[in-house]
Amino acid sequence: MSTTTQHPGAHAGAAEATPHGPHLGFGGVIASEWIKFRTVRSTVWTLAITLVVMVGLSLLVAFGITSAMDSSHAHPADTGIPGSEIVTLGYYFAQMTIAVLGVLTITGEYSTGMIRSTLAAVPRRLPALWAKALVLAASTAVVSAVGVGLAYLVTRPMLSSHGMAVDFGDRTTQRVLIGCVLYLVAIALLGFAIGAVLRHSAASIATVLGVTLLLPILVLVIGNWVSWVRDLGPYMPTTAGERIMSTSTAVQAGSSGAGAGSSSGPTPLAPWTGLGLLAGYVVAVLTLAAVMLRRRDA
Amino acid sequence: MIDVHGLTKRYGSKTAVDDVTFTVHPGKVTGFLGPNGAGKSTTMRVIVGLDRPTHGSVTVNGRPYAQHRSPLREVGILLDAKAVHTGRSAYNHLRAMAATHHIRASRVDEVIEMTGLQSVAKKRVGGFSLGMGQRLGIASALLGDPKTLILDEPVNGLDPEGVLWVRNLVRYLASEGRTVFLSSHLMSEMAVTADHLIVVGRGKLIADAPVSQVLAQASGTTVRVRSPQATQLVELLQGPGVTVSSTEPGLMEITGSTAVLIGEAAARAQLVLHELTPVVSSLEDAYMALTKDEVEYHSTTSGIHPDHAGAHAVTPASSEPDGVDR
Numbered sequence: 001m002s003t004t005t006q007h008p009g010a011h012a013g014a015a016e017a018t019p020h021g022p023h024l025g026f027g028g029v030i031a032s033e034w035i036k037f038r039t040v041r042s043t044v045w046t047l048a049i050t051l052v053v054m055v056g057l058s059l060l061v062a063f064g065i066t067s068a069m070d071s072s073h074a075h076p077a078d079t080g081i082p083g084s085e086i087v088t089l090g091y092y093f094a095q096m097t098i099a100v101l102g103v104l105t106i107t108g109e110y111s112t113g114m115i116r117s118t119l120a121a122v123p124r125r126l127p128a129l130w131a132k133a134l135v136l137a138a139s140t141a142v143v144s145a146v147g148v149g150l151a152y153l154v155t156r157p158m159l160s161s162h163g164m165a166v167d168f169g170d171r172t173t174q175r176v177l178i179g180c181v182l183y184l185v186a187i188a189l190l191g192f193a194i195g196a197v198l199r200h201s202a203a204s205i206a207t208v209l210g211v212t213l214l215l216p217i218l219v220l221v222i223g224n225w226v227s228w229v230r231d232l233g234p235y236m237p238t239t240a241g242e243r244i245m246s247t248s249t250a251v252q253a254g255s256s257g258a259g260a261g262s263s264s265g266p267t268p269l270a271p272w273t274g275l276g277l278l279a280g281y282v283v284a285v286l287t288l289a290a291v292m293l294r295r296r297d298a
Numbered sequence: 299m300i301d302v303h304g305l306t307k308r309y310g311s312k313t314a315v316d317d318v319t320f321t322v323h324p325g326k327v328t329g330f331l332g333p334n335g336a337g338k339s340t341t342m343r344v345i346v347g348l349d350r351p352t353h354g355s356v357t358v359n360g361r362p363y364a365q366h367r368s369p370l371r372e373v374g375i376l377l378d379a380k381a382v383h384t385g386r387s388a389y390n391h392l393r394a395m396a397a398t399h400h401i402r403a404s405r406v407d408e409v410i411e412m413t414g415l416q417s418v419a420k421k422r423v424g425g426f427s428l429g430m431g432q433r434l435g436i437a438s439a440l441l442g443d444p445k446t447l448i449l450d451e452p453v454n455g456l457d458p459e460g461v462l463w464v465r466n467l468v469r470y471l472a473s474e475g476r477t478v479f480l481s482s483h484l485m486s487e488m489a490v491t492a493d494h495l496i497v498v499g500r501g502k503l504i505a506d507a508p509v510s511q512v513l514a515q516a517s518g519t520t521v522r523v524r525s526p527q528a529t530q531l532v533e534l535l536q537g538p539g540v541t542v543s544s545t546e547p548g549l550m551e552i553t554g555s556t557a558v559l560i561g562e563a564a565a566r567a568q569l570v571l572h573e574l575t576p577v578v579s580s581l582e583d584a585y586m587a588l589t590k591d592e593v594e595y596h597s598t599t600s601g602i603h604p605d606h607a608g609a610h611a612v613t614p615a616s617s618e619p620d621g622v623d624r
Binding site: 119122295 | 343346347348349350363364366367368369370371375377378380381382383384385386387390391393394395396397398399400401402438442
């Protein structure tokens, strides 16, 4: 039957399939997802706000701390906050916009019906999911790295004049800077995975913000009365993940004053263990999303 | 070539498609006809793997859709005009779709030109009219220059010029040897576009035959009789296959008989006839007759039967554009 098929005259020559002709391939699916990712406004907006928040917050805190040091003639060590923490602390607000971006990357397709076009073009479905996750993760990594870089640049004059310059040779500093990028990538993928499971923008955004921001606070409050809930604290997704950016060591937990727990609180996880646990949660939800994508009607 | 075999699709307790089997052949336009809710869209979604069949199997060009190396080059799909992200421009949408199959950018420009979208291609789809959305959907379906086209209600929302354009396009594509499968709930549109009809109602297959045959089998002749002695006449005419309905005293619509038989019967019994008119049943009537038991959402406002609703109220002449085929 295919032998009787002729191509319309308008494009007859070109339509003859070239040897490695136009086939569906993972590279093509990634290219497609990249086009989709950058051609909607929500991407541009959320990433722009992420950058503004990361740079702005660092600038504000650096200014506040150095001003305070000027007026009290304090030593850098007295502040208890190293430069690396100042250039990364925008993560706390950036995780909200990044989580929303992760959600919208997938729920935007469900709310508009685009998902049917996507899955018709990639009927095996999973390559589309992985390609989306890849594009999202890479973009988030680049933008958060740029955010940290810009925050470093704008705070550098203030910090170095007060002996708080970021020392890139320091192992802990390296971990905090890289950790900030990895943490935000994990949060983006968490939002994406939750969005893929729930398929609804508002429900997914509420859920991911609840998990990242509300859950640690809830556990803390309830933990005041219920001891086993308090012991769960360190294992909450963001509480665990944030450890990668901590500069106080685990043994000294509670003495830093920056932490929320009382001195009798549970021991925080080691930095990489914490990030690993967050990654584990992300993988678990992503796996659920993949299974459901395969099973459900689009 | 599309092969649907024993397809059943249930959503919860609701059966959308009930054990349907048919084949769509290349080289002609096959119309998929049925009232709203008959299971047309569901069947089409199952064909391209968006919905999973509860029972049965579906193959396109010899294998399940998902198992093709280049699905978009095998099958072009217009499922509904809204399967597009509203925040993206038509051009970027087509480019993203093309990228999955490494379809070159010049082909995107070609389909934009073919569908007449040049002036709006860079605009966001959210602002598109229904007609422009349909054109974008058709552009998307043509992107892979596919052997098989599946178009769900392609003329929905198009202006007359657009309807004509779709009709010519699908006939041209079929003449090239492609398989063209398009759904509609409009019999009149199908009659001038399709070569073959597959009719469904409430998820069940009602007819699968050439257009002319479907029409012949569906259209029983109706005769309008006006007589002051209607009651006696009805008694005379009663027999198997004859149905009489009346909308006002002395006026009857008789099906299952002919004007000749009725006239002769009346003459033998010496009954007075004021009118004896064979009513040429239109395509819409034929379609209504086919699906009247299968319509899911009956309108009950008027209380009259579907086969009395439209064309019978007007003169036979006014339904002539559809009646040409007979």
